[in-house]
Amino acid sequence: MPLQVYNTLSRSKEVFKPLVPNHISFYLCGPTVYNYIHIGNARSTVAFDTIRRYLEYRGYTVNFISNFTDVDDKIIKAAKEEGVSAEDIANKYIAAFYEDTGKLNVKPATKNPRVMENIPDIIEFISDLVDKGFAYESSGDIYFRTEKFEDYGKLSNKSIDELLHGASGRLEDDLSERKESPIDFALWKAVKAADEVSWDSPWGRGRPGWHIECSVMATKYLGNTIDIHAGGQDLEFPHHENEIAQSESHSGHPFAHYWLHNGFVTIGEAEDKMSKSLGNFVLLRDLLAETDPMVVRYLLSSVHYRRPLRYDETALNDAKHQVVRLREVLRKLNYRLSQDNANHLEGDAAIQAALSQAVTDFTQAMDDDFQVGNGLSVVFDLVKQINIYLEQSDVSQTSLLAMKSTLVELLEIFGLDLDAEETTVEDDIQALIDERNQARKDKNFARADEIRNHLKAQGIILDDTPQGTQWKRVDEL
Numbered sequence: 001m002p003l004q005v006y007n008t009l010s011r012s013k014e015v016f017k018p019l020v021p022n023h024i025s026f027y028l029c030g031p032t033v034y035n036y037i038h039i040g041n042a043r044s045t046v047a048f049d050t051i052r053r054y055l056e057y058r059g060y061t062v063n064f065i066s067n068f069t070d071v072d073d074k075i076i077k078a079a080k081e082e083g084v085s086a087e088d089i090a091n092k093y094i095a096a097f098y099e100d101t102g103k104l105n106v107k108p109a110t111k112n113p114r115v116m117e118n119i120p121d122i123i124e125f126i127s128d129l130v131d132k133g134f135a136y137e138s139s140g141d142i143y144f145r146t147e148k149f150e151d152y153g154k155l156s157n158k159s160i161d162e163l164l165h166g167a168s169g170r171l172e173d174d175l176s177e178r179k180e181s182p183i184d185f186a187l188w189k190a191v192k193a194a195d196e197v198s199w200d201s202p203w204g205r206g207r208p209g210w211h212i213e214c215s216v217m218a219t220k221y222l223g224n225t226i227d228i229h230a231g232g233q234d235l236e237f238p239h240h241e242n243e244i245a246q247s248e249s250h251s252g253h254p255f256a257h258y259w260l261h262n263g264f265v266t267i268g269e270a271e272d273k274m275s276k277s278l279g280n281f282v283l284l285r286d287l288l289a290e291t292d293p294m295v296v297r298y299l300l301s302s303v304h305y306r307r308p309l310r311y312d313e314t315a316l317n318d319a320k321h322q323v324v325r326l327r328e329v330l331r332k333l334n335y336r337l338s339q340d341n342a343n344h345l346e347g348d349a350a351i352q353a354a355l356s357q358a359v360t361d362f363t364q365a366m367d368d369d370f371q372v373g374n375g376l377s378v379v380f381d382l383v384k385q386i387n388i389y390l391e392q393s394d395v396s397q398t399s400l401l402a403m404k405s406t407l408v409e410l411l412e413i414f415g416l417d418l419d420a421e422e423t424t425v426e427d428d429i430q431a432l433i434d435e436r437n438q439a440r441k442d443k444n445f446a447r448a449d450e451i452r453n454h455l456k457a458q459g460i461i462l463d464d465t466p467q468g469t470q471w472k473r474v475d476e477l
């Protein structure tokens with residue numbers, strides 16, 4: 001079965017076929033950088049990072065572009081409140097974005113273009129739309145002539161008539177008298193010359209509207225037609241609809257072949273959507289201050305991207321439990337690999353067969369529109385098999401290595417880096433365990449107990465197995 005993705009444009013699963021074999025152009029709408037990102041924002045970032053990682057695992061080269069909206073009324077407001085420039089606000093929260101998502105092991109984009117760096121391209125793009133009759137000037141603003149783009153509404157399944165009907169019942173806003181039609185939207189907004197965040201244009205001083213930046217940046221960095229355009233489900237209308245209208249009127253070509261939208265994060269009993277405007281958000285930064293980043297990464301990447309993701313204590317605890325199971329099996333693998341007697345046996349053909357079956361099953365699950373839940377079931381079945389193997393007194397180094405590399409490779413797709421290098425703390429623990437084992441051999445049980453109690457006081461529990469002494473942290477039990 002080939003890779004299939006659910007395309008919002010057709011409301012169906014389609015066989016994925018990139019424009020250029022083995023290459024994928026991928027555009028993801030990024031954050032408006034006026035605050036730290038919350039878990040709802042992080043969900044979008046992580047969901048599409050996981051999809052990108054899977055596409056790369058499948059052998060595609062992914063050109064991944066994701067913008068930072070650094071020109072926006074909310075940024076200008078934050079700048080005024082803090083008494084700094086809008087650029088300072090943007091720089092601060094872009095640095096925070098990299099820091100926070102870096103902890104979640106999100107791969108850096110190929111490029112994160114910013115509006116401020118692309119103003120000449122934006123002006124050129126708008127001028128072209130004006131020249132082609134798709135946009136018009138009004139009091140220094142430029143508006144898109146929505147009714148001229150006949151396909152308007154094709155992504156969100158709305159018709160121009162329906163939209164006009166909906167708009168007619170609404171109260172007139174203060175810009176409505178500048179527009180030819182209530183469903184026209186701004187490409188460029190005139191501002192007073194005194195406003196710091198503005199640029200000269202053929203239509204006077206102003207700044208771009210929001211939607212235009214994504215059309216310009218996607219086209220500039222990926223071409224007139226791109227393979228995958230992604231973003232949160234709340235962006236489907238009007239943002240993505242407007243992007244299509246602008247881009248296709250500009251180039252005369254289809255803008256994006258596959259539109260992927262991620263579901264919301266919900267919070268609380270009522271399962272409300274987490275959002276800044278509703279004020280019920282949890283900042284990623286605050287969660288990371290008290291939670292293992294890999295637990296957060298697991299939570300955000302283990303739910304299918306289109307489904308709502310419920311954020312609560314139970315979900316976090318479930319994620320924690322799974323991460324502990326994964327860390328535990330890797331620790332046991334490393335332990336058996338470190339033992340000298342692991343070298344003697346040949347690789348086990350049955351293990352090899354089980355590993356290739358796991359990879360086949362995993363790929364089949366993920367090829368079906370990135371069904372991460374089914375993919376993780378395969379991973380945990382594999383963990384069970386590895387645990388059974390690790391119970392044996394004789395194991396082969398070849399089989400251990402093969403199991404470890406398959407497991408690590410699959411976990412990497414979820415951004416889960418759980419095979420941590422032995423840290424100094426872990427070296428210290430191991431040194432104490434070695435000392436205790438020596439004490440037991442010497443029948444110095446007082447010292448052996450002292451070490452066990454010393455470790456226990458630090459939350460480290462020892463387990464004397466036939467394969468030697470192993471340890472766990474008590475909060476992982």
Ligand SMILES: [Zn+2]
Nearest residue numbers: 029030214239
């Ligand atoms: Zn966008």
